[in-house]
Amino acid sequence: MRAQLEQWTQGNAGLLADIARPDLAVVLAAVVDTTGEPGARTLREAYAEATAIRVTQRRDRLAALAAQRAALADRRAEVAAERDRIAAEHDDAPPAPATRPAPRAGRPGAPLWRLVRFADGVTVPDAAAVEAALHAAGLLDAWLHPDPGTATAALAGDDLDGYLLPLPPHRRPTAPPLICTEGVPSVAVHTLLGAAHGAAIRWRNDFDWTGVRLTAAALQRYRGAVPWRMTAADYLPRAGTGTALIGTPTRTPWDESLGESMRRTGRAVMEERLLDLLIADLRVTGAGQRLAGVYQPAGCRGSNAAGPRIEHGCSRRSKERLLADRTCAG
Numbered sequence: 001m002r003a004q005l006e007q008w009t010q011g012n013a014g015l016l017a018d019i020a021r022p023d024l025a026v027v028l029a030a031v032v033d034t035t036g037e038p039g040a041r042t043l044r045e046a047y048a049e050a051t052a053i054r055v056t057q058r059r060d061r062l063a064a065l066a067a068q069r070a071a072l073a074d075r076r077a078e079v080a081a082e083r084d085r086i087a088a089e090h091d092d093a094p095p096a097p098a099t100r101p102a103p104r105a106g107r108p109g110a111p112l113w114r115l116v117r118f119a120d121g122v123t124v125p126d127a128a129a130v131e132a133a134l135h136a137a138g139l140l141d142a143w144l145h146p147d148p149g150t151a152t153a154a155l156a157g158d159d160l161d162g163y164l165l166p167l168p169p170h171r172r173p174t175a176p177p178l179i180c181t182e183g184v185p186s187v188a189v190h191t192l193l194g195a196a197h198g199a200a201i202r203w204r205n206d207f208d209w210t211g212v213r214l215t216a217a218a219l220q221r222y223r224g225a226v227p228w229r230m231t232a233a234d235y236l237p238r239a240g241t242g243t244a245l246i247g248t249p250t251r252t253p254w255d256e257s258l259g260e261s262m263r264r265t266g267r268a269v270m271e272e273r274l275l276d277l278l279i280a281d282l283r284v285t286g287a288g289q290r291l292a293g294v295y296q297p298a299g300c301r302g303s304n305a306a307g308p309r310i311e312h313g314c315s316r317r318s319k320e321r322l323l324a325d326r327t328c329a330g
Contacts, residue, residue: 002032019054094141102161109145112164126195132188138162184214193222201225204278207235207262207269209247219254229278232257235269242267 016024027050034040041049085092094113112134118127134140142162145151151163166172185193193201203218203225205211212230219225235258245268252259262268271278 002029019051019058021050021054024050094135097138097141097162100141100161102159104143104161107143107145108147108150109143111141111143113140115144125191129188129192129195133192136186136188139164185218190221202228204228204230204271206271207239207242207258208245209250209262212252212259212262213250216250216253227254229274229281230258231255232261234274234277236261236265238269238273239265239267242269242273244268 024047028043028046031041031043031046093111113131118130122130131140139162142164143151144164145154148165151165154161155163155165201218201222201224203215203222204227205215207230215227215230219227230252232255239261242265245262245266249259249263252262
């Protein structure tokens, strides 16, 4: 028996080292010496006890590797399927907005993204930026109905969806269209603004410390940018009924008197208070020139008469009004 044990030990030296039990041969030899004695352990019992922890660890590791292999195989299949979809050049629908639960199956018409495509000369980064802005503005998935009257009736009822409708001729814009988004400027927004080469910038925010700080940052970031209705003269007439001004004061280098006035009054003025004035600005024409400016609470890029205009950050209520007044046109 000892000769067989010694032979087994020599043949499995690597295994014993791998399971960190080089002393296992000694343990098993002691069992051989007590074989036949009352209560003595068998070789099987001694071996199982000595290797139980390492065996369990190896089994767990093998199970984990098998699960990892299965997960990688699934992921590989997903990537391959996505590659095939891309190669097939199918249009993927944008995520359905939670605010538009109305069923669309069988409805005449189509969403905007199915009806338009980018011109051949538009680069991939520029196209992605424009698409992101349209999606953020709720326009990318807005529905175009072949019968405007039907769409108008749907909007007047309980149809929870978004539609794009032609404005009456007398209300149609004479200025370039606007692209609206919401929120503090994101990477997508800055990418979009950076892609509008040759456009002039008209930037404005709420009259609070965050707003003027964002305006200062925009004026520094975009060469040639100018503030739009962001002076003390625009602020003071509406400050009397403004909300309490909170936050850390900051400078307003484009108009130092604005920051001084805000500190003195201690009132914030939201952009909705200037909405009529801003819309009137957008409608101003004279001497063959159009005003280059856009309403938004986080930043805007305007244009001269020939260039694009991009709006960032309409609040939902303000955006609805702007849409009604043609300033946010799809």
